[in-house]
Amino acid sequence: MQYWLMKTEPDTFSVEDLRRCPESVSMWEGVRNYQARNFMKDMKVGDLVMIYHSSCPVPGIAGYAEVCREAYPDPTAFDPESPYYDPKSDSDKPRWFCVDVKWQKSLDDVIPLSRLKSDPALAEMVVVKRGRLSVMPVTSDEWDHITSHFG
């Protein structure tokens, strides 16, 4: 079992939007970064995911989800109507992948990035050390620390 963090802009798709999906399951579409894609390909059914809200008044962890389908070609890459359309991708040799995630929990209070940054136990956390990566691993120590101290 591995742990992950995935970013989303809540104006576009929030953890509550995920909860309201049929069966609370959604395709995690639109990842267009190779490193993030490679992490998604490593995900297994049952892995747990922190849903992180970015580009919003209080960026931070907004809830939890579970991987419920492993990586498969992202159909939005082939859809000219989609904002995530990539004309250079080829359906015979897919470049972009997505997973399906199932909502688990929405936090009453977002755990702010500022709080993660100020916690020495989380100094090495990828989301703290690095920006500009939308899918990243979380260690089990980091996961346990956050879920036990911050809900």
Next chain:
DNA sequence: GCCAACGTTGGC
């Protein structure tokens, strides 16, 4: 809205 960080593109 600014701008730093950093990924991607493309000329050479």
Next chain:
DNA sequence: GCCAACGTTGGC
């Protein structure tokens, strides 16, 4: 394959 220019992310 280098690297400058450009585009995007995302916190503030």
